[in-house]
Amino acid sequence: MGSATSAIFLLISAVALGQPPAAPPAPETYHVVHGWPKLPEGFAFGQVSGVGVDSHNHVFVFHRGTHPIMCFDGATGELVRSWGDGMFETPHGLAVDSDDNVWVTDVGLHQVFKFSHEGKLLMTLGEKGVPGLDGHHFNKPTDVAITPKGDFYVSDGYGNSRVAKFDAEGKFLFDWGTKGSRPGEFDLPHGIALDRQGRVYVADRSNSRVQVFDENGKFLAEWKSAEIGRPWDVAVDADGYVYVMDGGDMNPKPPDRGRVVILDMQRKKVGQFGSFGSYDGQLYWGHAVAVASNGDVYVADVNVGMRVQKFARLKGE
Numbered sequence: 271m272g273s274a275t276s277a278i279f280l281l282i283s284a285v286a287l288g289q290p291p292a293a294p295p296a297p298e299t300y301h302v303v304h305g306w307p308k309l310p311e312g313f314a315f316g317q318v319s320g321v322g323v324d325s326h327n328h329v330f331v332f333h334r335g336t337h338p339i340m341c342f343d344g345a346t347g348e349l350v351r352s353w354g355d356g357m358f359e360t361p362h363g364l365a366v367d368s369d370d371n372v373w374v375t376d377v378g379l380h381q382v383f384k385f386s387h388e389g390k391l392l393m394t395l396g397e398k399g400v401p402g403l404d405g406h407h408f409n410k411p412t413d414v415a416i417t418p419k420g421d422f423y424v425s426d427g428y429g430n431s432r433v434a435k436f437d438a439e440g441k442f443l444f445d446w447g448t449k450g451s452r453p454g455e456f457d458l459p460h461g462i463a464l465d466r467q468g469r470v471y472v473a474d475r476s477n478s479r480v481q482v483f484d485e486n487g488k489f490l491a492e493w494k495s496a497e498i499g500r501p502w503d504v505a506v507d508a509d510g511y512v513y514v515m516d517g518g519d520m521n522p523k524p525p526d527r528g529r530v531v532i533l534d535m536q537r538k539k540v541g542q543f544g545s546f547g548s549y550d551g552q553l554y555w556g557h558a559v560a561v562a563s564n565g566d567v568y569v570a571d572v573n574v575g576m577r578v579q580k581f582a583r584l585k586g587e
Contacts, residue, residue, distance in 0.1 A: 320364030405442025528553030
């Protein structure tokens with residue numbers, strides 16, 4: 271990409287995405303909460319691939335093991351409920367909508383599922399075990415983002431290179447994207463999130479960038495830099511700050527990266543926490559990130575890590 275094109279992207283981003291909030295968080299103001307969550311005796315997570323938080327500060331974790339959807343109290347870490355045994359092949363993304371419904375994707379089954387807060391299955395999209403590229407099929411869908419009125423976007427994903435939009439009843443509306451590295455193209459759209467203005471943020475993992483679109487799929491901006499690294503997931507908090515999960519480059523040996531980078535709407539880095547490793551507070555393959563309404567951040571660590579960690583703001587910040 272030439273310097274002139276990069277300058278255009280910067281201008282588009284500044285105009286389209288607005289100004290940053292007045293009081294950004296200071297860098298390095300998060301600490302890991304040791305001992306969270308409290309797992310049942312004799313239980314261990316499988317690979318943890320998805321995480322989300324509801325309006326009750328319940329944290330939902332999606333993992334590749336027994337009881338694949340688990341709900342924990344955000345404050346205490348106590349297990350509230352779990353479900354999903356025998357339902358999934360390869361759990362991947364998880365999102366919670368404004369009505370506290372829980373959405374998950376399965377890259378093995380090529381399906382998207384919507385559950386109630388208590389675990390009742392409400393909707394299934396995609397044909398079980400059958401990949402495809404149309405309004406009724408996915409090919410290894412990775413994540414979901416839901417608007418306040420119930421419309422939703424699916425990042426699709428490992429097999430396809432698109433984002434598909436559906437209405438609240440699951441009717442296919444449109445999609446956009448093909449495999450590539452130009453604006454509006456994708457190379458593994460791995461995570462997806464919305465801000466309060468309805469803008470769509472896509473973690474375009476293998477292109478090492480976040481792309482931003484309007485609600486109709488119109489390209490607005492590309493966020494790509496050494497600071498952002500390789501985004502595996504993206505989340506937007508209520509104040510408009512963007513949390514990018516830089517999961518690193520999947521190197522078989524260290525050093526690699528494992529960090530959450532916090533950006534304002536002008537792509538300025540205003541915070542960062544985490545480092546590569548397996549100790550508390552470190553991340554080996556950070557796979558997903560979610561932000562609670564109180565500012566706590568939850569990070570899912572897949573593969574080697576196989577855990578979810580809670581990061582809280584330091585007191586006084």
